[in-house]
Amino acid sequence: MSVVTLRPKAKPMPQAAKNVIDVKDLSLVFETNDGPVNALSNINLSVDGGEFVSFIGPSGCGKTTLLRVIADLEQPTSGSISVNGMTPSEARQKRAYGYVFQAAALYPWRTIAGNISLPLEVMGIPKAERKDSIARNLELVNLSGFEKKFPWQLSGGMQQRASIARALSFDPHLLLMDEPFGALDEIVRDHLNEELLKLWAKTQKTVVFVTHSIPEAVFLSTKIVVMSPRPGRIHEVIDCNLGSERTLDIRESPEFLEIAHRVREGLRHGHSYDQAHL
Amino acid sequence: MNFVRNSVLPVGTVLIGILAVWYAFTVILNAPFERDQAARANTTISTGQLIENTMAQERPVLPAPHQVAAEIRKTVFDISPTSKRSLVYHGWVTLSSTLLGFGLGTLLGILLAIAIVHSRTLDKSLMPWIITSQTVPILAIAPMIIVVLNAVNITGLLPKAMISTYLSFFPVAVGMVKGLRSPEIMYLDLMRTYNASKAQVFWKLRWPASMPYLFTSMKIAVAISLVGAIVGELPTGAVAGIGARLLAGSYYGQTVQIWAALIVAALMAAVLVSLIGLIATFVNRRMGARA
Numbered sequence: 001m002s003v004v005t006l007r008p009k010a011k012p013m014p015q016a017a018k019n020v021i022d023v024k025d026l027s028l029v030f031e032t033n034d035g036p037v038n039a040l041s042n043i044n045l046s047v048d049g050g051e052f053v054s055f056i057g058p059s060g061c062g063k064t065t066l067l068r069v070i071a072d073l074e075q076p077t078s079g080s081i082s083v084n085g086m087t088p089s090e091a092r093q094k095r096a097y098g099y100v101f102q103a104a105a106l107y108p109w110r111t112i113a114g115n116i117s118l119p120l121e122v123m124g125i126p127k128a129e130r131k132d133s134i135a136r137n138l139e140l141v142n143l144s145g146f147e148k149k150f151p152w153q154l155s156g157g158m159q160q161r162a163s164i165a166r167a168l169s170f171d172p173h174l175l176l177m178d179e180p181f182g183a184l185d186e187i188v189r190d191h192l193n194e195e196l197l198k199l200w201a202k203t204q205k206t207v208v209f210v211t212h213s214i215p216e217a218v219f220l221s222t223k224i225v226v227m228s229p230r231p232g233r234i235h236e237v238i239d240c241n242l243g244s245e246r247t248l249d250i251r252e253s254p255e256f257l258e259i260a261h262r263v264r265e266g267l268r269h270g271h272s273y274d275q276a277h278l
Numbered sequence: 279m280n281f282v283r284n285s286v287l288p289v290g291t292v293l294i295g296i297l298a299v300w301y302a303f304t305v306i307l308n309a310p311f312e313r314d315q316a317a318r319a320n321t322t323i324s325t326g327q328l329i330e331n332t333m334a335q336e337r338p339v340l341p342a343p344h345q346v347a348a349e350i351r352k353t354v355f356d357i358s359p360t361s362k363r364s365l366v367y368h369g370w371v372t373l374s375s376t377l378l379g380f381g382l383g384t385l386l387g388i389l390l391a392i393a394i395v396h397s398r399t400l401d402k403s404l405m406p407w408i409i410t411s412q413t414v415p416i417l418a419i420a421p422m423i424i425v426v427l428n429a430v431n432i433t434g435l436l437p438k439a440m441i442s443t444y445l446s447f448f449p450v451a452v453g454m455v456k457g458l459r460s461p462e463i464m465y466l467d468l469m470r471t472y473n474a475s476k477a478q479v480f481w482k483l484r485w486p487a488s489m490p491y492l493f494t495s496m497k498i499a500v501a502i503s504l505v506g507a508i509v510g511e512l513p514t515g516a517v518a519g520i521g522a523r524l525l526a527g528s529y530y531g532q533t534v535q536i537w538a539a540l541i542v543a544a545l546m547a548a549v550l551v552s553l554i555g556l557i558a559t560f561v562n563r564r565m566g567a568r569a
Contacts (some may be wrong), residue, residue: 073467092473099471105464109486109565118482122472150566 005085019082020174020206021047022072026079028065028232038231039057039065043079044227045234049173052200052207054217055225056263057270064178071099071176094255095123097174098167102182104159106151106166112138113147116166123170137165151236157188161195175207181216190248193219197246214267215251218242218260226263228270233235233240235270238262245274300343307339308332341534348539365542371519372507373546375435379442380503384496386443387450394451395458395484396476403454412448416441420510430497438519442506446499450492457491458484487529489565493558508543520546 006100040062044152048054055063068074069081072088083091091097098119106115120130138144141161150157160180167175181189193216199205200220211217217224217240224238241260242250252255291363305328312331323331328427333342339350353365390408394401420441427437461483469479511521520543527536 017389073470092471095473097471099468101464101468103464105462105468107483107486111566119472122469122474122478122482152566152568237368267310 008018019046020051020084021045021208022082023070024065024080024101026069026076026081028062028069028074029077030230040069040076041231041233043234045237047206047208047223049206050204051222052209052220053223053225054209054211054221056117056211056217057227057229057235057267058212058213058229060232061227061270062229063227065232066227067176067178067208067210071097095170095178096172098170098172100160100167100175100177100180102179104151104163106157106159106162108151110150111147112143112149112151112154112162115151115162116169116194119166119170125170133169133171137169138162140168141165142195155188157184157192160184160192163266164196164199167203173205175205176211179212181209182212189213189216189250194248196220214260218256218263219246219248224259224263226266226270228267236266238266259274297343302334303327304338304340304342305332307337311335311339336469337531338533341537345534346537346541349534350542353538354542365523365538368523368539369542369546370520372504372511372521372543375438375510375519376442376500376504376507376546376550378435379439379506380446380500382439383443383446383499383503387447387495387499388454388492390447390451391454391458392480394455408451409449411444416445416506416509417512419444420512424510438507438510441510442503445506448502449495449498449502453491453495453498454488457488460491461487461565486565489561490558493554493561497551497554497558501547504543504547504550550564 012075022023023043023045026040026043027038030037041226043066045066055066057063065074069076070083070088072092081088084094084096086094086096106112107118116134116137117130120133122227125133134147135144138147141164143158143161143165146154146158146162151162154162160183164177174262181192184192197220207220208215219242221240224240225234226236226238227233228235241252242255242259285406309328309332312323312328331392332338332434333345338345353363357364359366359370385518390404394404423440423444427433427440458480465483465487466479469483474482507519508521508524511519512525520539524536525538527533528543
């Protein structure tokens with residue numbers, strides 16, 4: 001927790017904070033050799049503090065692009081977006097968020113501890129505090145004892161857990177996750193979903209999560225943003241709160257199946273709409 | 279046992295093959311001289327005697343391996359290293375110029391690569407010149423480098439080393455440009471999410487990612503540096519060094535001396551390349567490569 005004190009400008013967000021992310025009329029057009037591509041069109045979205053929001057949709061619907069816009073890795077063509085009340089660029093410069101990529105993207109020449117230490121080194125945090133943060137976050141993702149291993153010595157699921165620990169190491173209030181479990185098999189994915197949920201409950205972070213798995217989205221989220229392609233847009237936002245004490249068993253419950261059904265309908269509708277207009 | 283099976287056996291087999299071919303050619307190439315001698319003396323020579331003679335000529339077209347070995351033993355071990363006839367002395371002259379040139383070349387190559395990777399303008403403007411530099415025949419440019427540097431009072435080791443530098447910076451520059459650009463987009467994006475400075479991206483990402491490329495190009499660079507040092511000694515009337523030894527040998531028809539110098543140069547190159555390989559293995563281990 002001491003890490004927060006090192007970033008005096010970033011005040012801790014109160015948990016009930018409104019509008020951690022606020023997107024208004026946002027559009028993004030990629031200029032390609034085949035002409036312009038409407039990656040995002042007229043996006044309106046707000047995410048409150050402590051929420052777990054999933055973007056779901058088929059490939060090409062702009063869910064990853066939207067996440068990258070929030071992270072200031074892509075620039076919108078028009079519209080406005082604020083992250084913690086700042087522009088994404090300011091938020092990035094104040095290290096407001098941790099980003100988890102599709103692949104673990106651990107640096108192969110660094111040990112697990114070294115990888116988690118990387119953002120802290122970049123941010124100029126002293127060694128003693130780095131050590132504390134590494135130990136605390138490895139414990140959080142159940143990887144204590146693997147400090148000195150190199151990434152290739154860990155399984156895919158363990159590597160992705162290490163990358164989550166890395167994203168959490170500097171204690172950002174916002175966690176942006178881009179299909180973090182997409183490359184893992186279903187058994188590992190289920191297990192990590194459960195762990196992520198516990199971790200979210202424990203740390204009370206705001207999470208924005210990109211996925212193309214309906215059960216994953218329904219199981220994890222408080223809010224599901226259903227997106228559709230060409231142009232990438234938000235089709236529907238479905239509230240989804242299955243209570244804080246969720247286990248994997250909940251996926252057999254009628255409430256779960258009901259929401260999953262609504263998401264599936266939304267996705268299908270988004271698609272047929274798409275075909276009707278092309 | 280593994281070492282014997284994996285290294286000694288295959289290398290030894292090839293070595294025996296090379297020696298067999300070498301001896302065969304010694305006989306074939308040196309036989310006409312022996313036959314001429316016999317014809318001139320109006321004697322006949324038995325095949326056994328002919329073969330024996332071809333391997334013991336004073337100035338053979340191709341000296342036999344054992345003649346070269348004897349010459350190396352004499353000039354490396356028997357003669358004091360301070361003597362002008364010692365191959366250790368000449369080897370050291372060439373080696374010091376090789377190492378100086380290689381060091382400077384590697385440094386220059388790395389600096390050029392860093393500049394090129396960080397500046398689009400330099401990438402466009404420098405890269406064609408770097409490639410063009412290597413199309414100039416080094417034998418033509420070597421005497422000029424030495425003459426020009428002499429005119430500005432730079433003499434001794436440095437001008438010769440400059441020729442090694444001229445040859446060795448190229449593989450390092452090209453390899454390092456590739457190496458410094460090798461990190462995936464995701465690794466670079468990660469640094470961007472941390473708001474890392476250009477220097478941090480360089481030291482924490484680009485530099486470590488480029489290490490395998492650096493050592494691969496350094497292996498090429500060190501071998502080419504040795505060639506550069508020898509070439510630098512050839513057209514300049516150098517009085518010492520492997521190149522001078524080769525030149526003197528060819529003036530006086532001392533083929534055994536030429537071959538001894540050649541073999542020693544090749545051994546030096548092999549040792550230098552292996553040394554770089556060892557350092558690479560050590561660094562790779564430190565950087566977590568699979569054993």
